[in-house]
Amino acid sequence: MTPTTARPDLDTLCVNTIRTLAMDAVQAANSGHPGTPMALAPVAYCLWQQFLRFDPQDPIWPNRDRFVLSAGHASMLLYSLLHLTGVKAVSKEYETLGEPSVPLDAIKKFRQLDSRCPGHPEYRWTSGVETTTGPLGQGLANSVGMAIAGRWQAAYFCRPPFEDLINFNVYALCGDGCMMEGISAEAASLAGHLKLSNLCWIYDNNHITIEGNTALTFTDDIATRFIGHGWNVTRVGDANDLEMLARAFRTFLNTRDRPTLIIVDSHIAYGAPNKQDTSAAHGEPLGEEEIRLAKRHYGCPEDAKFSVPDGVYEHFQQGMAKRGKELRDAWFARVKEYRAKYPELADQFYRLHHRQLPEGWDRNLPTFPADAKGMATRDASGKLLNAIAKNVPWMIGGSADLGPSCKTRLTFDGAGDFSSESPGGRNLHFGIREHSMGAVLNGIALVKARAYGSTFLIFSDYAKPAIRLSALMELPVIYVFTHDSIGVGEDGPTHQPVEQVAALRGIPGLIVLRPADAAETAEAWRVVMQLHHEPAALILTRQAVPTIDRTKYAPASGVRRGAYVLADAGEGKPDVILLGTGSEVVFCLEAFEKLRGDGIKPRVVSMPSWELFDDQPLEYRDSVLPPAVRARVSVEQASTFGWSKYVGDTGHSIGMRSFGASAPLKQLQQKFGFTVENVVEAAREQVRQARRRAER
Ligand SMILES: Cc1ncc(C[n+]2csc(CCOP(=O)(O)OP(=O)(O)O)c2C)c(N)n1
Numbered sequence: 001m002t003p004t005t006a007r008p009d010l011d012t013l014c015v016n017t018i019r020t021l022a023m024d025a026v027q028a029a030n031s032g033h034p035g036t037p038m039a040l041a042p043v044a045y046c047l048w049q050q051f052l053r054f055d056p057q058d059p060i061w062p063n064r065d066r067f068v069l070s071a072g073h074a075s076m077l078l079y080s081l082l083h084l085t086g087v088k089a090v091s092k093e094y095e096t097l098g099e100p101s102v103p104l105d106a107i108k109k110f111r112q113l114d115s116r117c118p119g120h121p122e123y124r125w126t127s128g129v130e131t132t133t134g135p136l137g138q139g140l141a142n143s144v145g146m147a148i149a150g151r152w153q154a155a156y157f158c159r160p161p162f163e164d165l166i167n168f169n170v171y172a173l174c175g176d177g178c179m180m181e182g183i184s185a186e187a188a189s190l191a192g193h194l195k196l197s198n199l200c201w202i203y204d205n206n207h208i209t210i211e212g213n214t215a216l217t218f219t220d221d222i223a224t225r226f227i228g229h230g231w232n233v234t235r236v237g238d239a240n241d242l243e244m245l246a247r248a249f250r251t252f253l254n255t256r257d258r259p260t261l262i263i264v265d266s267h268i269a270y271g272a273p274n275k276q277d278t279s280a281a282h283g284e285p286l287g288e289e290e291i292r293l294a295k296r297h298y299g300c301p302e303d304a305k306f307s308v309p310d311g312v313y314e315h316f317q318q319g320m321a322k323r324g325k326e327l328r329d330a331w332f333a334r335v336k337e338y339r340a341k342y343p344e345l346a347d348q349f350y351r352l353h354h355r356q357l358p359e360g361w362d363r364n365l366p367t368f369p370a371d372a373k374g375m376a377t378r379d380a381s382g383k384l385l386n387a388i389a390k391n392v393p394w395m396i397g398g399s400a401d402l403g404p405s406c407k408t409r410l411t412f413d414g415a416g417d418f419s420s421e422s423p424g425g426r427n428l429h430f431g432i433r434e435h436s437m438g439a440v441l442n443g444i445a446l447v448k449a450r451a452y453g454s455t456f457l458i459f460s461d462y463a464k465p466a467i468r469l470s471a472l473m474e475l476p477v478i479y480v481f482t483h484d485s486i487g488v489g490e491d492g493p494t495h496q497p498v499e500q501v502a503a504l505r506g507i508p509g510l511i512v513l514r515p516a517d518a519a520e521t522a523e524a525w526r527v528v529m530q531l532h533h534e535p536a537a538l539i540l541t542r543q544a545v546p547t548i549d550r551t552k553y554a555p556a557s558g559v560r561r562g563a564y565v566l567a568d569a570g571e572g573k574p575d576v577i578l579l580g581t582g583s584e585v586v587f588c589l590e591a592f593e594k595l596r597g598d599g600i601k602p603r604v605v606s607m608p609s610w611e612l613f614d615d616q617p618l619e620y621r622d623s624v625l626p627p628a629v630r631a632r633v634s635v636e637q638a639s640t641f642g643w644s645k646y647v648g649d650t651g652h653s654i655g656m657r658s659f660g661a662s663a664p665l666k667q668l669q670q671k672f673g674f675t676v677e678n679v680v681e682a683a684r685e686q687v688r689q690a691r692r693r694a695e696r
């Protein structure tokens with residue numbers, strides 16, 4: 001390719017257009033972050049125009065390079081690029097539409113309702129945005145997941161003579177904030193360990209954050225830190241030096257054994273005479289006058305707004321777009337040959353990219369006959385996961401060092417361990433890095449593979465920001481959280497989750513499932529595997545729970561409706577409803593038998609998933625929880641927060657109202673009221689109160 005530096009005028013014009021669009025958009029919105037797009041325009045321009053393998057006509061082409069803007073506040077940088085390169089919109093059905101993803105009008109409506117240019121980049125909303133960013137550091141860890149998924153896909157799908165069929169690179173742009181966040185250290189450590197040479201981070205070393213100069217807070221030697229993480233580190237002393245930037249990107253491309261960090265020294269709000277190098281340029285509009293002065297500095301017309309000078313669109317078309325289209329077309333031609341030689345793998349590749357399951361994905365799932373001793377739901381889950389993963393070759397995942405406890409290790413022949421030497425392995429090892437595990441799973445799901453990760457429920461808090469983003473991005477990531485209650489016993493309150501289930505239920509779009517026994521666990525896995533746009537959290541016990549006798553009680557297939565009547569005493573409406581989840585359902589069943597003997601008509605509702613239940617038609621919900629029956633008791637070894645929604649203001653919730661304690665489980669159950677007697681007593685009291693109400 002002709003080096004674009006041979007045409008300095010157009011290069012500068014393009015760079016300045018990115019800058020002026022950003023300044024104008026932030027000013028029009030009267031909110032946003034102008035300084036960093038202005039500073040990084042040449043960096044992004046150099047990368048996109050000269051290196052990024054991306055076809056604006058087909059922004060979901062599977063082997064495209066990924067560009068992650070981890071510094072999501074600099075969103076106008078990305079929107080300007082998406083606009084100027086003419087990236088096309090893609091529908092939810094993966095069809096490329098003729099219209100632009102980011103028309104100029106969307107930029108003019110930056111940060112306004114329904115604009116394709118929201119405050120921070122949002123995946124699924126703006127085509128060409130590879131991941132949602134804004135919470136600093138997440139994008140960096142996503143990029144590690146993308147690089148892992150790239151490596152894994154290459155190892156699995158690339159067969160001779162198609163060794164380079166999948167070889168995309170992942171670039172992530174970050175600032176001081178991303179570098180300060182702990183998640184970046186976790187992610188960098190993992191990426192270095194895995195020798196992800198398909199990964200390049202670009203660090204905007206501008207010494208500015210919101211509160212002022214980084215001298216206030218951040219004096220790490222970043223180069224040394226990353227060398228310590230096993231990265232290749234290079235430096236560009238001037239963000240405006242396209243020549244040096246290009247050299248740094250070439251260094252990355254030539255580095256085959258490590259990820260690369262490019263440290264770029266930049267000046268926030270470059271060119272704005274009164275705001276450059278100040279934190280004032282980070283998060284507020286420059287002001288009309290300062291914009292005029294900056295435009296004068298760049299040699300742009302001072303009063304033109306949202307101006308795209310002649311030649312700019314064409315230049316991007318001749319550079320990045322032309323290269324991208326050629327690469328993309330050549331790739332699809334190769335895929336055609338690949339399909340002829342490896343039809344089965346090609347079919348799998350197609351399914352993977354469309355989030356489809358293979359035929360027979362639920363073949364040979366274990367079944368669980370009634371058993372009073374039973375098994376822990378984590379154990380059942382481990383068997384199920386193994387059976388399913390065997391049928392779904394692109395299901396990959398692992399644990400934050402708790403695989404043996406969470407039972408998420410794939411043990412069948414050929415599953416293998418993912419490492420730099422064996423990138424086809426399916427067992428990932430995240431190390432004790434829960435936060436980046438979540439974000440890495442998101443990255444894997446973004447590049448498309450079925451990703452799962454596990455840890456103890458208590459440590460879901462360590463991953464929460466990433467779980468939230470799985471939901472926001474509508475990624476079908478599977479979280480396996482075990483050791484789900486005071487059932488943890490002797491480990492004590494540090495390890496006993498109390499408020500975690502409530503917090504997870506509070507995340508919109510996340511499907512939380514707490515199965516009661518092995519059979520419900522099987523149904524839960526069935527549900528989870530068929531989700532396309534929702535992440536799921538499986539909440540599983542450490543301790544054994546009886547496998548319920550389904551000849552006596554209702555089948556576990558009710559799980560898919562979120563809640564179902566497990567046991568009912570005779571005809572007509574029940575006197576009292578016992579709602580339980582997970583390990584507490586058996587308490588409800590035992591209480592049921594006792595109450596029935598007392599001439600009370602109880603009903604037991606197993607309620608593994610609030611979200612699935614809330615999604616059912618009103619008619620079904622009313623059939624399970626008849627509104628007329630207000631005598632209700634919920635039983636869950638977790639915070640009672642939220643249960644009033646189902647037990648109503650007259651019902652009673654048996655749950656946790658404090659932290660737990662360190663003791664054998666039986667003692668804890670006594671102490672915190674998780675006994676059959678307590679459930680029976682609460683139910684009787686509910687019936688008494690209901691009768692009193694009826695008499696009034
Ligand atoms: C996790 C998280 N914490 C805080 C913020 C709020 N925030 C947005 S940008 C920013 C400063 C970031 O500084 P830097 O990354 O150096 O960006 P620059 O100002 O240089 O563009 C902060 C604190 C955030 N977006 N995410």
Ligand SMILES: [Mg+2]
Pocket residue numbers: 175176177204205206207208209
């Ligand atoms: Mg900064």
